[in-house]
Amino acid sequence: MKKITLFVAAGVLGILLLSSTYRKAENKYNFSKGTPEVKSMTALAFGPSGVLFIGDSHNSSVFAVEIKDTKKAASAQYDVKNIDVKIAEALGTTKENVSITDMAVNPVSKKLYIAVKSGDGTPVLLTLSGNNELTAVSLKNVNFSSTAVNNPPDATKKDRQGKPLSLMSISDMGFEDGKLLISGLCNKEFSSSFRSVSFPFTGKAEEEATLELFHANHGRFETTSPVRTFAITSIEGKKYVVASYTCTPLVLFPMDELKPGAHVKGRTIAEMGNRNTPSDMIWLKDGNQTFLVMANDNRPAFKVSHEEIAKFQGTLTEKVEGTAGTNFIILPHEKVIQLAKLDENKAVVIQKKTNGDIDLWTSDGKNI
Secondary structure, eight states: OHHHHHHHHHHHHHHHHHHHHHHHHHTTTOOEEEOOOOOOOOEEEEOGGGEEEEEETTTTEEEEEEOOOOOOOOOOOOEETTHHHHHHHHHTSOGGGEEEEEEEEOTTTOOEEEEEEETTSOEEEEEEOTTOOEEEOOOTTEEEEEEEOSSOOOTTOBOTTSOBGGGGSOOEEEEETTEEEEEEEOSSSSOEEEEEEESSOOSOOOOOEEEEEEETTTTEEESSOOOOEEEEEEETTEEEEEEEOTTOEEEEEEGGGOOTTOEEEOEEEEEOOSSOOEEEEEEEEETTEEEEEEEESSSEEEEEEHHHHHHOOOOOOSOOSSOEESOOEEEEEEOEEEEEEOSSSOEEEEEEOTTSOEEEEEOOSSOO
16 A cells, blocks of 8 residues: 555656646746737747747837747748738738838748738738738737837827837847847937847846947947847857947947947947938858848849958048948949848848839749
8 A cells, every 4th residue: 555655645746847847948037928918010030940020119119929830841932022002901001101120930840930010010920821811810818028228219209200229229130059039129328229138038128238339421430320230140159139220331340349338439330321220230141252232222133252251351430422441342222121031041121113003922033
């Protein structure tokens, strides 16, 4: 009888241990189940295991959401004419009442996710399947966590166009070495900022680094312009943030200097032209070379090789009329308003055509 009791006890203990291990494995990102109160979708980025980060400038927060899209798949051929019209139809409205705020490809499933703002400001998350069908992604009763960005801009302050600075608390995001990287503005005197937040989130807001660059077209050092888009690269074994700003300087910031509370001066390696705002930057391979591809709202897309970036040892410190610095290639695609990496060679592109149509297409691995 005693042996039977010990056997049963051991069995129960084993089940409890297995159950505990299972729960720990299931919730390794400290998620809670519920409905995140997302008020805007400024930026999207994917993290480990298909976790989707949603940058919410309205809340000055980032939500990490388990979207359960973890089935590995090959790259699809996305091709949707008049994507704005198709999105509007899916939402029961017209294209004038929707704006596409960002998009990202799940690196596991290769499925495309599109963030949209409707006419009343309501954010909507859509996904595009491999057969080019749009589907709304529900954020009700999902596993998620969130973190607030530290020192967001004062909600009452506005930029020269009259837009609230708080809408730029998050301008772009990326995930690198277990950390979520966030560019944007803060409420300090030097408001251009860069945040590096450990994931899983701890619930503790982390201090931002502030940034300074020489803006060659303006002929001056600046500290209040937000990084519009960035990418990460390594040069001689050292990691750098490659950042681009409006009008359009390209600047290198050493990753190891972007520590909480630090003020970091970047090295301006290119001036790519004024009256232009970059929307996205990604790395793609073409043969044996790796290129940084940049989408722009008022100029053709550019690409610059990693070799050109690495070999440019100087920094621009004087006013530039036109372009200067690293050599770059002008691509035959204007007004690319969204750009996302599909695989090592191809990208998904949303482009506004000369007739006003907005199309979504997949690059051929040659011209983008």
